[in-house]
Amino acid sequence: MRRMKNIRLTRLLWPLCAVATFLAGSCALGPRLAAAQTSVTTPGFQWQSLGQSTFRANCAGCHQESGQGVSGAFPPLAGHAPELAAQKSGRNYLVRVVLFGLEGSIVVDGNSFNAAMPPWAQLSDDQIAAVLDYVLNAWGNDQKLPAGFAPILPADVAAARSKSLTSSEVYALRREVLPSVQTTNASPAGRTDAKSVPTFTAEQAERGEAAYRHACQDCHGSALDNGEFGGPPIKGPYFSAHWGTGNVAALYAYTKTKMPPDRPGDLSAETYIDLIAFILSRNGYQDGAAELSADLDALQRMSLKK
Numbered sequence: 001m002r003r004m005k006n007i008r009l010t011r012l013l014w015p016l017c018a019v020a021t022f023l024a025g026s027c028a029l030g031p032r033l034a035a036a037q038t039s040v041t042t043p044g045f046q047w048q049s050l051g052q053s054t055f056r057a058n059c060a061g062c063h064q065e066s067g068q069g070v071s072g073a074f075p076p077l078a079g080h081a082p083e084l085a086a087q088k089s090g091r092n093y094l095v096r097v098v099l100f101g102l103e104g105s106i107v108v109d110g111n112s113f114n115a116a117m118p119p120w121a122q123l124s125d126d127q128i129a130a131v132l133d134y135v136l137n138a139w140g141n142d143q144k145l146p147a148g149f150a151p152i153l154p155a156d157v158a159a160a161r162s163k164s165l166t167s168s169e170v171y172a173l174r175r176e177v178l179p180s181v182q183t184t185n186a187s188p189a190g191r192t193d194a195k196s197v198p199t200f201t202a203e204q205a206e207r208g209e210a211a212y213r214h215a216c217q218d219c220h221g222s223a224l225d226n227g228e229f230g231g232p233p234i235k236g237p238y239f240s241a242h243w244g245t246g247n248v249a250a251l252y253a254y255t256k257t258k259m260p261p262d263r264p265g266d267l268s269a270e271t272y273i274d275l276i277a278f279i280l281s282r283n284g285y286q287d288g289a290a291e292l293s294a295d296l297d298a299l300q301r302m303s304l305k306k
């Protein structure tokens with residue numbers, strides 16, 4: 001049984017904000033945060049619209065609007081989140097997953113996942129509580145919650161935030177919360193393995209390069225591993241250690257939801273795909289006749305293993 005190596009992506013976003021301010025003269029996190037913190041003032045926590053908008057902006061790129069996730073890459077939250085909430089320390093776990101991320105192989109409904117969940121500590125307490133209440137109630141999840149389940153409140157998030165964990169510590173917590181659920185060594189039958197090799201064209205990689213020079217080079221460097229403003233290498237051994245055992249969907253969804261750090265998701269889907277083609281070309285993947293497309297199911301079948 002092959003154990004995949006996990007992606008390590010646990011770093012704080014606030015320093016990025018400082019970098020972004022330095023580079024671009026402004027940082028979008030600050031104003032967004034301030035607006036969110038004042039948006040919910042009523043005694044009954046009104047999570048509905050804040051929860052939905054927070055989910056769409058920060059989570060749907062990986063877990064999908066439908067909450068179904070993407071097999072082999074991102075676990076489903078539809079049908080699954082209430083199962084977590086029903087465990088003894090389930091509420092505490094849910095808050096910490098979103099605040100601090102998760103790193104380690106997990107099994108949901110017999111399918112294994114071992115990409116990394118990035119931390120979302122840059123969101124406000126209101127946003128994190130609201131997005132979790134949304135996840136616990138959307139897609140019919142409300143029908144599966146334990147009787148009398150009280151909404152997660154901003155105060156719960158504030159309390160968890162005061163004692164920060166690494167995403168590996170959150171993984172250890174998950175094993176305590178769900179002791180009965182197998183966390184490693186999923187049955188091979190349950191695993192959805194990526195089978196095909198990545199496909200992209202040389203032209204597409206060139207388009208990606210132009211976009212890279214414009215939006216990414218300042219931090220990740222002209223050679224993809226010589227960044228001056230805190231961006232890690234996105235080429236070579238560092239890249240393959242993080243992404244080389246996964247599939248293209250994980251890399252694409254991560255990049256689209258987190259990069260560039262001051263305005264993630266701001267580029268078009270085509271531009272993100274072109275950027276991925278460029279990054280792949282610089283990591284020794286072979287171009288060919290077919291373009292890479294932004295179809296998550298197709299991307300999920302393309303293995304980055306060489």
Ligand code: HEC
Nearest residue numbers: 058059062074102103104106113114115116117253254257
């Ligand atoms: C870049 C992709 C990505 C984004 C964006 C993302 N997640 Fe995740 N999420 C994952 C992955 C991958 C896992 C499983 C991690 C693992 O296997 O260790 C996960 C796990 C989870 C879990 C725990 C599931 C379990 O069974 O323990 C919850 C809850 C969750 N995510 C909620 C969210 C919420 C809420 C957001 C938005 C604030 C979000 N995620 C954004 C990729 C993502």
Ligand code: HEC
Nearest residue numbers: 009010011019215216219230231232234242259260261275
């Ligand atoms: C303001 C600086 C900055 C800019 C601009 C930027 N990045 Fe990043 N990038 C980072 C930092 C810092 C990390 C590490 C984040 C973390 O670990 O949470 C990162 C991580 C990444 C990763 C994951 C690397 C790994 O294996 O850990 C990829 C892929 C990536 N960026 C691609 C891009 C692309 C593509 C663009 C352009 C659209 C871009 N970045 C723009 C700073 C930046």
